[in-house]
Amino acid sequence: MQLEDIRTAAESAALHPNWREGDHLLALLAKNAGERPNEVAMRERDHGIWQEYSWADYLDIVVSFAAGLEEAGVTAHDLVAVIGDNRPNLYFAMLGAICLRAVPSPAYPDVPPEELAGQLRREGIRVAVAEDQEQVDKLLLARRSHPDLQLIVYDDPRGLSGKDQPEGTVSFETLLERGRARLKREPGLKDDLLSRPSVHDVAILLHSSGTTGVPKGVPLKHGHLISGVRNAAAAGYFRQGEVHMAYLPIAWVGDFTFSVAAALELRFVVNIPEAQETALHDMREIAPTLYFCSPRAWSAMLTRIQVGIAETTRFKRWLYDRFMPFAVEMERARLDGRQPGALQKLRYALGSFLIYGPIKDHLGLSRVERAYTAGEAIGEDVFLFFRALGLNLRQFYGQTENCALAVAQSPDDISLTSVGRPFPGVEVKIDDSGEILLRGDNIFDGYYKDPEATAKALRGGWLHTGDAGQFDDDGQLVVLGRVSEVMHTASGTRYIPTYLENRLKFSQFVKDVCVVGSGRDFLSAIVCIDLQATGQWAQENGVAYTSYAELSQSPAIYDLVQGIIARLNAALPSGLAISRFVNLHKEFDPDDGEVTRTRKLRRDVIDERYRRIIEATYTGDREIEFEAQIAYETGQTGVITRKLTIRTLGEGA
Incomplete structure (x- = not known):
């Protein structure tokens, strides 16, 4: 089923006059591979060993997979389901589909078969890419009620290869080799594939949370994503060459924005942990410079620290109790505008050596320069604790409809109650009902096959976020909750x-x-x-x-x-x-x-x-x-x- 209802290229061009035609994700990938072919773009921990992919490798796999995918029958505007945990081949598969002007539609890895079948039916999906046997089994169950699913491409061959391979399935490697053979037969195909995407094409179909019913499809175009990333970079939110860990669900807007769009635009080194269960352990080896997690995850991290301290030696507990409350109160005073004195700075430096630094190192946060949280309000105790460790933890505000990039706190302008100020290129206002409205080139153009929801969300050139908010005395945005609630x-x-x-x-x-x-x-x-x-x-x-x-x-x-x-x-x-x-x-x-x-x-x-x-x-x-x-x-x-x-x-x- 094609995305025929998400505006024509001419309508998109009129709506976004600042977008440049050749400015798309595949162009960014090709540029990186051309200028820095041997630089590491992605790493994955596999059986304890880090496997590296250069920008040249990245481009080669994406284009080869695109060639194989097209030979398998995928055409422009087709929707391709993607399901599994973070894996290099799933990212390569998504970009391979995008290369064909097809649209990846990722699903959460823990989605049950009946929900997955609903997504496949609603979106008329014929081809899916899955991580492993578990996800293939779900797709095979879903295919019983959606027989239009013709091809399942799997990454991990364990339990799937050989004589027992399920009908209608093929390995990622097989399709990749077919694509490479085709590229050899057709010398001009690589350049042709890289020239096909447009800044006005839909790059990814994500989905709303579905709190009140079936999740709505949220198509994001190349221009939306690139504009959002550049706005954020202009505000110092991202920097060139970040070391990033891709562990968020691939179906969530934050992962595609960080791990794909921002990574391509700003040449991130994207690191993928061996498994979700090993992510915290692997993060110590990764030592990211950029780290985002939800308030719930920050709170869980604090709980682990507190549990660990309770179970450690009496001397370590004494050190923790002597230095940690001091650092928290010092951070609270700093946020109130009171600067620490010389003796406080000296004590904090000692605490950094004995407590704060070792805790950050244990968590894998020792090199993090940009730490963020979003999605819901974060507890004051949690927020102050991590800032007291020396992390410049900041809150931001965004939704799937605006590529998750709209408003954030600046490094030197932190508040416990607000989420900050809009990025350059983003306008924010509060209407008479108290609803937060947004405008900018990162705002989506409408929901997938839902004109009624589109008309409700996009009015007068503004995105009606559905969130209630206000500006504080300092002009920062405060998010109160959902208007509907x-x-x-x-x-x-x-x-x-x-x-x-x-x-x-x-x-x-x-x-x-x-x-x-x-x-x-x-x-x-x-x-x-x-x-x-x-x-x-x-x-x-x-x-x-x-x-x-x-x-x-x-x-x-x-x-x-x-x-x-x-x-x-x-x-x-x-x-x-x-x-x-x-x-x-x-x-x-x-x-x-x-x-x-x-x-x-x-x-x-x-x-x-x-x-x-x-x-x-x-x-x-x-x-x-x-x-x-x-x-x-x-x-x-x-x-x-x-x-x-x-x-x-x-x-x-």
């Missing part, structure tokens, strides 16, 4: 659930939380504890447990969570206090449809699935027996009854 209690008190939820998640003990209360007399919350952090706390405080469900219902854990909610309540305006809460017996799970793959709440699913629990928080019940459906690895389902405590603030603590 502005709710009112029965008394008419206005609140934004995500604002409250994010602040509860500032605690390392809270992994997820859903605040409810629309049309009700008060607010209540369903809390999912963080097993690692809460389990460590339980161990230190003599609380025995055998499972997540048992730990979640411990009175001591209820006291812990109640204290977290009480601290938030103390900082909230009258009428917005959370009065009752329940600790859920499990985490919210993307496979159960309760959160998206990027862990955004699907409120309609939660409201329906936990309706009895929510009602119980408003009827004054102190506990509820809840029948929870569970799925076994065999595919069978069952029901288990859980007794859940419902706590009123002020009780039991």
Whole structure:
């Protein structure tokens, strides 16, 4: 199925007069390969050994795969599914498709077969590229309901090659060799392939989070991506030759923007860890200069540090307790405009030698010059901790629709509450309803086959982000939450659930939380504890447990969570206090449809699935027996009854 509805080249040219026709991702790749053929462009850790690809290798594989892909029947504007973890051949495959003016459509590696089949059907996909047997098996299952899927190209041959190779599958290497043979037969083919893309072509089809239904397709053109990267570079957000680690899901806009678009424009060295499980270990060897992760990931990193300190020697704990609080308070004072004195600087230098430097080195952050976080609000304690280590951690704001690059804090203009100022080339304003509007050449041109959503998002030349915001006294942007999630209690008190939820998640003990209360007399919350952090706390405080469900219902854990909610309540305006809460017996799970793959709440699913629990928080019940459906690895389902405590603030603590 072709992307015929995402504006013609003439319409795109009229909309983006600043774009230059020959300015596209393949031109950048060819330029790098021509000017610096032997310079390392990408590295992958494979069985403990780093395999390197130069810019010349990069170009050769991309063009050869494109030639093989075209011989297999892929044509301009075809959509090509890509699924798996970060792997060089998956990046090469995406760029090979782009070389043909086809459009890669990546999926999250943990997507279940039924969701994957839905994407294939909606997008009429005939060809897919998969990482390994696990992903091929999913595609084969999806093909039962989408027989139009004709070809599956796989990277890792284990379990797939030989006489048992599934019908309609071919290895990446086989297609690559076919392409190389074709390039030898057709001397002018390489130049022809590299000349085909246009700055106005769609380079990638990404997808919205799908919090309210089926994810929307977000087509990003070469011009959008290159404009976004150049705007960010002009603001000092990226620099030439960054050392970058590609570990984010390839279906997320941040990965394609960082690992492909920015890497090609600014000649990054892209490093790919051996597996998601080894990413933190591999990062120590990579020692990136640029590092981004979500607030949730920064918080998890802090939790690991705290757990490690709790388990180390008494002397190391003494050093940590002596220097770390000092550094945090010094950073807090610095953000308040108070500069440290000579003695403080001397003590900090000693702390850098004894504590801060070793922690950064242990985390693989010793060379990071540009550290970022985005996606949701980050906790003050987490933010201050990493800045206290000497990382210039900054917040930024972006969406898939603007290539994830719109607004960021500058290195010397940091705020705990704002996300910064717009990049050069990006305009931001707040409309009368309080919605954040954006304009610039990095803003997409419309959703895939969804004119109604496009008309709603793009009005008057501005992208209506759907986010509520305001400018602080210093002119920096403050993001409050989703406009669609502005709710009112029965008394008419206005609140934004995500604002409250994010602040509860500032605690390392809270992994997820859903605040409810629309049309009700008060607010209540369903809390999912963080097993690692809460389990460590339980161990230190003599609380025995055998499972997540048992730990979640411990009175001591209820006291812990109640204290977290009480601290938030103390900082909230009258009428917005959370009065009752329940600790859920499990985490919210993307496979159960309760959160998206990027862990955004699907409120309609939660409201329906936990309706009895929510009602119980408003009827004054102190506990509820809840029948929870569970799925076994065999595919069978069952029901288990859980007794859940419902706590009123002020009780039991």
